[in-house]
Amino acid sequence: MSSIAANTGPLPALRAVKPLQLGEHAVWPPVVLAPMAGVTNAPFRTMCRRFASDLVYVNEMVMATAVVHGNAKTERMSTFGPDETFRSLQIYGSDPVMIGEAVRRLASQDRVDHIDLNFGCPAVKVTRKGGGAAVPVKPNLLRAILRAVVSGASPYGIPVTAKFRMGIDDDLLTFVRTGQIAEEEGVAAIALHARTAKQHYAGEANWNAIGELKAAVDTIPVLGNGDIWEAADALRMIDETGCDGVVIGRGCLGRPWLFGQLVAAFNGEPVTQSPTLGFVAEQMADHCRLMADLVGEDNAVRDFRKHTSWYLTGYPVGGEMRGRFSQIGSLAELDDLLALLDPALTVVPGGERIRRGHTNGPIRVVLPHGYLDDLDDATPPDDGHVMALSGG
Numbered sequence: 001m002s003s004i005a006a007n008t009g010p011l012p013a014l015r016a017v018k019p020l021q022l023g024e025h026a027v028w029p030p031v032v033l034a035p036m037a038g039v040t041n042a043p044f045r046t047m048c049r050r051f052a053s054d055l056v057y058v059n060e061m062v063m064a065t066a067v068v069h070g071n072a073k074t075e076r077m078s079t080f081g082p083d084e085t086f087r088s089l090q091i092y093g094s095d096p097v098m099i100g101e102a103v104r105r106l107a108s109q110d111r112v113d114h115i116d117l118n119f120g121c122p123a124v125k126v127t128r129k130g131g132g133a134a135v136p137v138k139p140n141l142l143r144a145i146l147r148a149v150v151s152g153a154s155p156y157g158i159p160v161t162a163k164f165r166m167g168i169d170d171d172l173l174t175f176v177r178t179g180q181i182a183e184e185e186g187v188a189a190i191a192l193h194a195r196t197a198k199q200h201y202a203g204e205a206n207w208n209a210i211g212e213l214k215a216a217v218d219t220i221p222v223l224g225n226g227d228i229w230e231a232a233d234a235l236r237m238i239d240e241t242g243c244d245g246v247v248i249g250r251g252c253l254g255r256p257w258l259f260g261q262l263v264a265a266f267n268g269e270p271v272t273q274s275p276t277l278g279f280v281a282e283q284m285a286d287h288c289r290l291m292a293d294l295v296g297e298d299n300a301v302r303d304f305r306k307h308t309s310w311y312l313t314g315y316p317v318g319g320e321m322r323g324r325f326s327q328i329g330s331l332a333e334l335d336d337l338l339a340l341l342d343p344a345l346t347v348v349p350g351g352e353r354i355r356r357g358h359t360n361g362p363i364r365v366v367l368p369h370g371y372l373d374d375l376d377d378a379t380p381p382d383d384g385h386v387m388a389l390s391g392g
Helices: 042-049 064-069 072-077 096-108 132-137 139-156 175-184 207-216 231-241 258-266 277-295 297-312 319-325 331-340
Strands: 020-022 025-027 031-033 056-063 088-092 114-119 160-165 167-169 189-193 222-225 245-248
Touching (some): 031 258, 042 056, 042 277, 056 064, 056 072, 056 114, 064 072, 064 088, 064 096, 096 114, 096 139, 114 132, 114 139, 132 139, 132 160, 132 175, 160 175, 175 207, 207 222, 222 231, 231 258, 245 258, 277 331
Parallel strands (some): 031 056, 031 245, 056 088, 114 160, 160 189
Antiparallel strands (some): 020 025
């Protein structure tokens, strides 16, 4: 197997950082995989654990109503591998009763060890029903949701965390108040994606907001998320903001070894350089086969096409070859294409920092009709029975 060479270059000095305590589970280093829809399924998490087994790897988000109604797609999305000893699932919804019931079911059936709440998703299908990034706009509704979830999870010893954005836009910032309410309602830790919902994934993350949130919330850990592409970025975020840990999203797409690099950086050890293309090809083949074991070859290969782009980002393989990977139709075709790659190729200078995943924005944030008329109103929006059938 091709190796990953060590990088002995200097890293930012790391102030004293504690393990992330989630219930009885202590996580070192305090690094969390961000739940990403259509990405952080069981095969993806398996790939990440190859390089760092003891971090928090959160499953992709599911909708509370889908959990309660027993939707088959949601059941598949909520699958954990037999070797996952700390099962983390993100859930979203805007009805305290519904989301509380969903969490009670998950907890009582011993299906999770950790619940993360999504208060940051800017997707239209989520915010137009009052979910995701729309929830923190209404503090009383937010509090009711948090209270319902914590009360449903705590009898089973399951910690609850919450992830959110800075707000809807620069004129409607809610992150400090959201963090304080979460702290008051017994949430174990909070994470801030330092962008607004309107910003989506464009521009630069505002790390100053992470520092502001940390200054306002001092009894529970505050994690930072946004623009962590390399291990040094994580240490720099902690140094600059005072946050207690980091959440890794797009930076690990096609780069599951980033988690091993993060562990080394937090431990003050040499950080490996990006691997040769031969090593990358081996990971690609394994990843797609893990997906095939879960959902069948046809579904796996179609879904893996997006992963091929992420894995090859930064490597000089040429546009024609990238195009061929984006159209693979079988595992055999994937293997044939991987065999054509030069295994000795290395990433181009700065290739690690080429953005992966979503880059679009700003967007128009879609909210329920009249949603901003009364921000103190705690009436849940209509989650929508049809959405419950979508599986998330």
